[in-house]
Amino acid sequence: MLVDIGVNLSNKRFKDDVGNVLQRAQQTQISKLVLTGTSIVESHAVIALCEQYSDRFPDMLFATCGIHPHDADDLRADSIDRLRALAAHPQIVAIGETGLDFNRNFSSPRAQQVAFEAQLELAIELNMPLFMHERDAAPRQLEILRHYRDQITAGVIHCFTGDKKTLFSYLDLDLHIGITGWVCDERRGLELQKIVHNIPLQRLMIETDAPYLLPRNMPSKPSDRRNEPAFLPYVVQAIAAARSESADEITAATAATAMQFFNFNRAM
Numbered sequence: 001m002l003v004d005i006g007v008n009l010s011n012k013r014f015k016d017d018v019g020n021v022l023q024r025a026q027q028t029q030i031s032k033l034v035l036t037g038t039s040i041v042e043s044h045a046v047i048a049l050c051e052q053y054s055d056r057f058p059d060m061l062f063a064t065c066g067i068h069p070h071d072a073d074d075l076r077a078d079s080i081d082r083l084r085a086l087a088a089h090p091q092i093v094a095i096g097e098t099g100l101d102f103n104r105n106f107s108s109p110r111a112q113q114v115a116f117e118a119q120l121e122l123a124i125e126l127n128m129p130l131f132m133h134e135r136d137a138a139p140r141q142l143e144i145l146r147h148y149r150d151q152i153t154a155g156v157i158h159c160f161t162g163d164k165k166t167l168f169s170y171l172d173l174d175l176h177i178g179i180t181g182w183v184c185d186e187r188r189g190l191e192l193q194k195i196v197h198n199i200p201l202q203r204l205m206i207e208t209d210a211p212y213l214l215p216r217n218m219p220s221k222p223s224d225r226r227n228e229p230a231f232l233p234y235v236v237q238a239i240a241a242a243r244s245e246s247a248d249e250i251t252a253a254t255a256a257t258a259m260q261f262f263n264f265n266r267a268m
């Protein structure tokens, strides 16, 4: 049993074949998928997908609702109220994707911090875990998280690609770490391959971040280069090799960690 904690299933690259993508995920023993909500509109969209496919794939689909740092400029006076209403949906299991991205600054750093803190406070109020993104913003993200950490139930830094010092800083705050196909990259994933063994199994979760980050260790890659949940075993393989553990161990441990982190049993 595998759990993919980050799937952008509302992305337009999936619009024609969601059912087939989910069927292939099921055939690959992916028992649960957490669809990522990145804005109010996308959060509505992932909830709609959860509802639409619930009969065909029972207890398999869950989602987050939040405002991605790239969309932080769109935060309005009523945005948090709208997220609070969305979060009441039984298949919403976390607040996010939220955090800071100073790599491209698609939204202003100031707006990103305002949106991040507002979502941290919402997660605290609702007693829900956080699904977080961070790129080139670790010092500020850590500073904000240190301020709120005591009140936060749990939080995952998804698609972690930082260095050892940053990894240890997040682990010191007792946060979870999400690893994607970045670790499969024989060039830019090298540093991550060297440090991934430092993540305790009860803090490690895995994700495809599909349709992005197609695992580079796939022997034959789809011609459209689209990543999908059924390719999650390649992420497991790369982590297992880097940690000198078996793929079965990584599969079982990350699934158990995700079950606890997202409290799926309660959600269902």
Ligand SMILES: [Zn+2]
Pocket (backbone or CB within 6 Å): 097, 132, 133, 134, 158, 159
């Ligand atoms: Zn992200």
